Amino acid sequence: MTFKPLRQEWWKDPIFASAVGLAAVLHISVLLVQFTMPQESFETTKEIAVSLRPSDTKIEEADFLAQADQQGSGKFREQHRMSTDMPAPMVDQDSGEKAQQAMDKLQQKRELKFEEKMLMTTLSWQKQAEESQRKKQAEELQSQYTAQTAMIASIEAQYLQRQQNFSRQQKIKTIDGIQAKQDDTAAYMEKFRQKVEFYGNQNYPEQARAQNLAGEVRLMVILNQSGGIRAIRLIDSSGHAILDEAAKASVRKAAPFSPFDAKMKDISELRVVRTWRFDPAEAEFEVK
Secondary structure, eight states, rough: OOOOOOOOOOGHHHHHHHHHHHHHHHHHHHHHHHHHOOOOOOOTOOOOOOOOOSSSSSTOSSOOOTTTTTHHHHHHHHHHHHHTTTOOOOOHHHHHHHHHHHHHHHHHHHHHHHHHHHHHHHHHHHHHHHHHHHHHHHHHHHHHHHHHHHHHHHHHHHHHHHHHHHHHHEEEEEOOOOTTTTTTTTHHHHHHHHHHHHHHHHHHOHHHHHTTTOEEEEEEEEEEESOEEEEEEEEEEOOOOOHHHHHHHHHHHHHHHHOGGGTTTTTTTEEEEEEEEEEETHHHHHHH
16 A cells, blocks of 8 residues: 655645744844934924025124124224233243242252251260260369379378388487476487587578578477487478578587487487577577
8 A cells, every 4th residue: 555745835834834924024123123214303403594684784883793894803803802802921031030049049048057057066066075075084084183192192191100110110209399307318408409509609690680580490300329410301480591591500510419328229310399599689599
């Protein structure tokens, strides 16, 4: 048994025909929207028609005139240029130079003030440094002076102590004033006084007698065991160099003195402190 295929025309198919028709409608719609010329909007665009009409009557004193009458245009420009257009201000070259010079002077003045301040600050620092240096040097000198003073005082104390120790060892005796007759040195001191007064009166200074000079001289005469002079020291001056030297000369002329006697064998050095008196009225010299 033989079957013949079922053949049907495509345009007779209702579904296919409907799809093709719908596609055609859509394409036509798209083409219509894309290529349609836009219409001019009345709200955005307005045409203004201006009608110009020449006139034979001239308008007097008008600000704006038509191009047909060119006289008004020049008058308007000239009138309004004179009343409203202001010329650009010209720059005064001299004023600019003066202003620049004033600015330069002001700058120089500021620089000078700054330099003066720097100089004053530098000088102030230098002065402070110098004062500090001087103060430091003064403190160092004071410290050295204090140290030297303490050292001298220590040396003097040591010397005094040694002198005292030496005096004790050497048995130095000092006679100040009139000694008692029972003293071991009484007889020796009487001989000393007589001999000094003898030579003193013989050599009384003529200049002191002529000038009528009077006074008392206090001396310390240091004698050794053999009666020799170790030293003569001026304790109190008479106020006249002539009398002071005459007192010392009387001791030198009377020397040497007698050696220490048996009662003075333990004395190694005798220090005699006496007053030499000069009386110009009597022309007398005495030791007391």
